[in-house]
Amino acid sequence: MTVRELPQRTGVIGVPPVAPVARRRRRVPIGIWFLLPAVILLLLFRVAPVGYAFVYSLTDWNGIGDPQFIGLENYARIFTDPVALTAILNNFWLLLSLPLWIFIPMLIAILIWEGMALGRAIRYALIVPLLLSPAVLGLYYALMLQKFGPVNEFLTFIGLPMLTREWLADTETVVPVFIAIVLWGAIGIGTLMFSAGMASVDESLYDAAEIDGAGFWQRHFAVTLPHLRPVTTFWAIFVLISFFTGMFPLLFTLTNGGPGYASTTIDLYIFQLAYNNGDLGYSTALGLATLILLSGLALVQLRLLNRRQS
Amino acid sequence: MKTTIRRRAAALIAVAVVGLAGCASPAGGDEGDATKEELVVWDYLIAAWPAWKTAAEAADAAFEAANPGVTIKRVEQPSDTATYTQLIQSAIRSGTAPDVFLLQPYKTGVLALTDGLLPLDGVVPQESLDAISGLDAATLGGEIYGLPTGLQTNVIYYNKEIFAEAGLDPDVAPKTLDELYEAADAIKAAGYTAIAGGNAEGEINGWMYSYLWPSFAEPVPFDPEAPLDFTDATTEDVMSTYIDMVGRGYFTDGMQSIPLTDYEAQFKDGDAGMIISIATNGAPLAEAIGNDNIGVIQSVGVASDAPNYIAATPALVWGISKTTAKEELAAAFIESLTGGEAADAMYVDMGWIPTSSDVDPTSNPTPVVQEIVRTIQDSTVGPTPQQGWPPAVSSEFKKQLQLVVTGDISLADALERVQTVADQSGS
Numbered sequence: 001m002t003v004r005e006l007p008q009r010t011g012v013i014g015v016p017p018v019a020p021v022a023r024r025r026r027r028v029p030i031g032i033w034f035l036l037p038a039v040i041l042l043l044l045f046r047v048a049p050v051g052y053a054f055v056y057s058l059t060d061w062n063g064i065g066d067p068q069f070i071g072l073e074n075y076a077r078i079f080t081d082p083v084a085l086t087a088i089l090n091n092f093w094l095l096l097s098l099p100l101w102i103f104i105p106m107l108i109a110i111l112i113w114e115g116m117a118l119g120r121a122i123r124y125a126l127i128v129p130l131l132l133s134p135a136v137l138g139l140y141y142a143l144m145l146q147k148f149g150p151v152n153e154f155l156t157f158i159g160l161p162m163l164t165r166e167w168l169a170d171t172e173t174v175v176p177v178f179i180a181i182v183l184w185g186a187i188g189i190g191t192l193m194f195s196a197g198m199a200s201v202d203e204s205l206y207d208a209a210e211i212d213g214a215g216f217w218q219r220h221f222a223v224t225l226p227h228l229r230p231v232t233t234f235w236a237i238f239v240l241i242s243f244f245t246g247m248f249p250l251l252f253t254l255t256n257g258g259p260g261y262a263s264t265t266i267d268l269y270i271f272q273l274a275y276n277n278g279d280l281g282y283s284t285a286l287g288l289a290t291l292i293l294l295s296g297l298a299l300v301q302l303r304l305l306n307r308r309q310s
Numbered sequence: 311m312k313t314t315i316r317r318r319a320a321a322l323i324a325v326a327v328v329g330l331a332g333c334a335s336p337a338g339g340d341e342g343d344a345t346k347e348e349l350v351v352w353d354y355l356i357a358a359w360p361a362w363k364t365a366a367e368a369a370d371a372a373f374e375a376a377n378p379g380v381t382i383k384r385v386e387q388p389s390d391t392a393t394y395t396q397l398i399q400s401a402i403r404s405g406t407a408p409d410v411f412l413l414q415p416y417k418t419g420v421l422a423l424t425d426g427l428l429p430l431d432g433v434v435p436q437e438s439l440d441a442i443s444g445l446d447a448a449t450l451g452g453e454i455y456g457l458p459t460g461l462q463t464n465v466i467y468y469n470k471e472i473f474a475e476a477g478l479d480p481d482v483a484p485k486t487l488d489e490l491y492e493a494a495d496a497i498k499a500a501g502y503t504a505i506a507g508g509n510a511e512g513e514i515n516g517w518m519y520s521y522l523w524p525s526f527a528e529p530v531p532f533d534p535e536a537p538l539d540f541t542d543a544t545t546e547d548v549m550s551t552y553i554d555m556v557g558r559g560y561f562t563d564g565m566q567s568i569p570l571t572d573y574e575a576q577f578k579d580g581d582a583g584m585i586i587s588i589a590t591n592g593a594p595l596a597e598a599i600g601n602d603n604i605g606v607i608q609s610v611g612v613a614s615d616a617p618n619y620i621a622a623t624p625a626l627v628w629g630i631s632k633t634t635a636k637e638e639l640a641a642a643f644i645e646s647l648t649g650g651e652a653a654d655a656m657y658v659d660m661g662w663i664p665t666s667s668d669v670d671p672t673s674n675p676t677p678v679v680q681e682i683v684r685t686i687q688d689s690t691v692g693p694t695p696q697q698g699w700p701p702a703v704s705s706e707f708k709k710q711l712q713l714v715v716t717g718d719i720s721l722a723d724a725l726e727r728v729q730t731v732a733d734q735s736g737s
Contacts, residue, residue, distance in 0.1 A: 063399035065425030082727075142510070147564025169510070169566035171718050256511060259566060260713035275392040275399070277702040278422050 050288075057285035062278040074285035084286060086261045087269040088293075090175060094243040094265070095297075097179050101239045102232060104183070105190025110220055112191070113198045123195070126188035134185065134246075138253030141181050142168065168255050171262040178263050182250060186242075190235055197231035198224065233305045237298055244294045266290050347380050349636060349643055350408035354387040354394050361593070361660035368659075369652040373643055380639065391418075402426035407631040409640045413456060415447035416697040418704050420456045420627045421534060428630040429453040433641040442648060443665050444624035446532045447697070457648040458624030460656070461663040461686065463589045464521040466505065466607040467678065468493075469599055472583040476500040483607045485615040487525060487551070490607065494560040497583035504560040506582035508573025509715070512708025514565065517586055518552040519707075520694050524609040524617040526551075529692030532623075536698060538732040540707075540725045545695075549711070549721055556715055566715060574598075590625065592679045593661030604678050608685050619690040623697055624665065657683075699732075706731040 057074055059067035078084050108126070112119040129137065144151050145167040152164035167177045201224065209219045248267040251257060257264030257272065264272075266286065273283035356363040370382040385408060387394055401407040402425075411427075413420040420427065430439070431454060439445065439454065448456035470480035476496040484490040494504035507514045527544045539545070555561065562568060562576060577585035578598040584607070587595065596604045609617035628644035630637065646652055649666070656662035657669055661679040663686065671683040699707065710724035719727075 062422070062425065064402050064423060142567070142569065146567045149567075166564055166567045169564075169712075169716060171713070171716060258510070258512065258709060258712055259716050260709045260718065262713075272392065272705070275396040276705050277700075278395065278399075279702065280399075 050291075053284045053288055056281060057288050059281045061281040063274065063280040067281065070281070074282045075289065077282060078286060078289055083261050083264065083269060084266070087264045087266045090263065090265050091244055091247075093175055094179060094182075094247070095240070097183065098236065098239060098243075100183060101186065101190065102236060105187050105235075106194045106228065106232070108187065108191045109194035109198055110224060112195060114216075123191065126191050128188070129185040130188045132185075134249035135253045137181065137185055138250045138255075142254050145177065168263075169259050171259055174255060174259065174263045178251070178254065181254070182247065185250070186239070190239075193231050193235050194228060197228045201227045229305070233302065236301060236305065240298055240301060241294060244290055347636065347639060349380060349382050349410065349639055351382060351384045351410040351412070351643075352387050352398075352408045353384045353412045354389045355412065356384055357386045358389045365652075365656045365660055365662070368655060369647055372652065373646050376646075377639075377642070382643070395423075398423060398426065402631065402633065405633055407633050409631055409634040409636055410644060411629045411631065413627045413629050415444075415456075415458060415624045415627045416532070416693075417534065417700045420448045420629055421450050422701055423629070424450055424453070424455050426632050427455040428632045428634065428637060428640075429455060430457070430630070430641065433630070433637045434645060438645055438649075443667075446693075447624040448627045448629070450534050456627035456629035457644050458627050458665060459648045459653065459662075460590065460625035461622045461665055461691075462625035463608070463620060463622040463663075463682070463686070464517045464586065465589055465592075465609075465682065466490075466521070466584050466586050467577070467592065467595055468584045468605045468607060469577065469580065469582070470603050470605055472497060472500070472502055472580070473605070476502070476583065480605065483605050484610060486611045490610050491555075491558075491560075494555070494558070494584070498559065500583075503562050503576060503582035504584060505555075505562070506573055506576040506585040507561040507565040508568035508570045509561075509565045509712070510567055510569045512712045513570045514561070514586060515552070515708050515711035515715070516696060516704065517588075518555075519548060520621050520696055521586065521609060522548045522551055523694040523696075524619050524621045524692075525612045527618060527694075529619040529690060530695075532693045532697050534698060538695065538698060538703065538729075540729040540732060545725060546721070549714075549725070553714060553721055566712065589622070589663050589679075589682050590661060592682055593674075593676045596676045596678050601676055601678070606678050606681055608682070619692050620686055621694045622663075622686050622691045623693045625663070700735050702735050703728065703732045 056067060058069060058071055060070045060073075061067035108122070112123055116122075132140075143149060146152075147164070147166045147169075151167070155161065155163050165173060167173050205223045206219055209223055214222060244265075245267050247265040248271055251263060251265060251268045252271070255263045257268050261269075267290075270283050270287050270290070273279045273286065353366060356366055366384060370384065374380055374382060387397060391414070398407070398411065402423075407426065411423075413423065434454075434457070442457060444458040444461070445454055447458050448454055468483065473480040473493070476493070476499065478493055478496055484493050497504045509515065523544070526547045562573065562582065565573070574585065574587075574591075574595070576582040577595065580599070585595070592604075592606065609620060611617050628647055630640045630644065634640050653662075653664055653666065654669065654673070657664045658673050661674055661676055663679075663683060667687050669683065671680040671687070674680055674683070696704070707728050710719070710727050713719045714721050714724045
């Protein structure tokens with residue numbers, strides 16, 4: 001049998017001729033074999049559970065016995081459940097604080113980059129909260145913020161006794177205090193991210209801006225902010241997701257969602273429904289509804305941020 | 311070409327080795343000793359309560375001695391209810407449940423987990439069941455799902471020295487609600503906290519409900535199917551009294567932000583004249599402030615100088631997993647824990663209030679514990695409606711009352727909200 005020969009490229013030295021069709025094999029990249037175990041694990045432990053969750057969300061189930069199919073009742077219940085609506089509202093209060101989560105760590109990163117005094121020490125100090133478990137942080141602040149705890153004692157000491165209160169047992173202060181605590185715990189990682197982003201900025205741009213007469217704010221508005229957009233986008237999405245999925249460990253030990261449900265967030269409520277109340281069907285439905293809501297919010301956020309970038 | 315093939319082969323072998331290593335069975339395990347039977351017991355108190363651990367070890371040793379070849383393996387579990395429930399659910403669904411569970415009684419405990427528990431009819435002899443009191447705490451639909459151990463009741467302990475300092479007779483406990491108010495006012499005037507409390511989790515709301523209910527209501531047998539009513543006059547009276555006591559400043563200032571695990575220090579350190587607590591706390595509190603310095607105020611009377619009854623119900627329940635392969639052994643074990651020598655030893659050594667009315671109160675060395683047992687033995691004893699609350703209702707009650715205490719909602723609105731949850735839960 002003769003091999004059909006394909007025309008060789010002409011005038012291109014060193015380029016090997018195209019292999020004859022009969023001997024050309026489809027190459028499966030070796031990387032796929034290395035990725036396969038991880039993909040299988042991802043499907044098993046991330047994707048498949050979502051499918052299972054959807055099935056259980058259509059049932060009345062206590063987590064032990066056999067689930068009883070009830071259709072979309074659990075989803076309909078969300079709209080009439082005052083606690084679920086309160087929890088979602090609390091999550092949206094967190095959402096309103098998103099600008100603080102972006103601009104405070106960014107500003108600290110800029111100041112450190114500019115060589116502020118004790119910049120390195122501050123950077124290391126900001127890492128300390130990251131080393132602590134959120135549950136431990138919750139226990140710590142629950143003690144600190146008691147009526148006769150150190151915070152109120154300090155306020156009294158400096159002549160501000162009128163400001164003392166039960167910070168975590170007052171429905172008016174518990175949410176702002178909780179937001180402040182969780183922000184304090186996360187500033188470090190945000191600062192690290194923005195610091196890493198600033199390390200890639202071409203310093204000659206700042207020199208050029210200085211030559212043109214740009215001051216501190218102008219330099220960073222014109223040079224730093226545009227360069228930090230990718231980091232900002234990533235950090236904003238990360239924070240958004242953590243608002244809806246990462247508040248539970250801290251809240252569980254800090255307030256357990258109280259007083260009443262004043263500091264209950266959706267992830268804490270999902271946990272309480274499942275393991276306090278034994279209502280896993282509804283808990284699962286709420287979890288999936290949160291997933292849908294979060295996906296929508298993340299999409300909107302990405303589009304807004306990317307539109308500004310373009 | 312050959313190099314490429316070798317590289318691919320090496321990569322595939324590497325992946326296979328890593329995968330097989332992950333599937334290797336763990337080392338250890340006593341597979342050679344087939345004659346020993348091991349009973350796995352989940353216990354959430356052995357880590358939190360040293361006295362319980364000591365009693366548990368003694369009971370296990372006694373059972374092992376009486377049953378050669380049997381080993382009891384107590385597995386420490388978290389005492390947080392939600393976490394423990396999560397572990398139980400996962401274990402039962404995955405088929406890795408232990409043989410025996412320690413559980414809370416009634417609807418917030420054993421009766422919420424019956425799908426995973428073995429009915430005891432048939433594995434525990436009927437004559438043994440007939441001799442055990444408090445089985446209603448673990449009975450649903452005519453089936454018994456656990457054996458109760460100990461009795462629990464809410465009481466107010468008081469510091470006799472502080473009573474004396476406040477001008478009160480330290481040897482005469484208040485018997486009526488009015489006398490309790492007078493004592494609280496006197497203690498406050500003497501510069502102490504009247505009643506120590508820690509209500510960050512809302513537990514004190516439930517404890518005061520149990521403490522005050524017998525003052526206003528007659529005992530009613532526990533019925534797990536009975537509908538719950540939070541709009542009745544008795545509930546209104548009970549909780550109004552509690553809110554009134556809070557409003558008068560009888561409880562710890564800042565109680566709403568003090569966790570239950572931290573509030574006893576006020577009483578132990580001599581900063582509070584009284585403390586709302588549970589009967590099984592009598593021995594440790596007596597040890598802290600002195601056996602001769604502590605008194606107890608059981609439920610008080612309203613219309614008379616005695617309550618209508620004493621609200622004392624089973625403290626805990628031992629249940630058997632539905633998936634156990636050692637039904638009879640597990641049944642024999644929980645039987646040994648809930649009666650006879652083990653129960654007597656727990657009363658003597660740690661003040662665990664016995665369910666049996668035959669126990670000699672003086673066999674425990676702590677006078678305040680003896681007094682609690684004597685009162686229970688001499689009184690009509692029964693549950694409160696709280697025992698019929700499923701977990702969702704119990705949780706809602708505590709949370710809504712927190713908001714009433716902080717002044718954010720009215721008692722009527724709170725009870726209405728709890729009623730809504732009760733109706734939705736089918737109770």
